Amino acid sequence: MPVTVTFEGDDHAHVVKQVREWLETVEAEPEGPLTPSEAIAQGAEVTKDALRIIAQSAPAPIAQHEVFQRLTGMGYKATDATRNALISGVGAIEDATGGGVVKEVRDTGRDAIYEMNVAVAKQILKQLSGS
Incomplete structure (x- = not known):
């Protein structure tokens, strides 16, 4: 579905400001998980x-x-x-x-990512050191 976005302003600077504000809302990171x-x-x-x-x-x-x-x-x-x-x-x-099960799964996922990152870092160091 095509989407049309229109910006109107008194001058170029006003339109640019509106576009930047709109882009900030589109690119905004969600607050928290x-x-x-x-x-x-x-x-x-x-x-x-x-x-x-x-x-x-x-x-x-x-x-x-x-x-x-x-x-x-x-x-x-x-x-x-x-x-x-x-x-x-x-x-x-x-x-x-x-909420205990959901929190436990979330924490387990976070721990798995951390452990994976540690393993990846060790592998990179190993390759860089030529071992």
């Missing part, structure tokens, strides 16, 4: 965007066929249903454990 529900919702939106791109890329005779359109619609519905089920499941786990 995503919650599991936010990550699931964002993943679902990426999947639906991919379905949309695939549907728009299909040749006209295929894209206009009723079966193709229904399959695309089913893909959207399946993505939404999966998102809703996962968010409900994660919510139930968080409620049952007081």
Whole structure:
């Protein structure tokens, strides 16, 4: 889907300021880590965007066929249903454990990344030293 963004200003500097402010909002980093529900919702939106791109890329005779359109619609519905089920499941786990399981998984993932980074650093040092 094409998106149009319009900036109006009294002069060039005013328009440039608006563009910079807009770019800052687009490029802004999220504050803190995503919650599991936010990550699931964002993943679902990426999947639906991919379905949309695939549907728009299909040749006209295929894209206009009723079966193709229904399959695309089913893909959207399946993505939404999966998102809703996962968010409900994660919510139930968080409620049952007081958030302990989700925190433990997050911490384990962080530790795994740290350990991987240490291993990679050791390997690089080993190669640099010629050992």
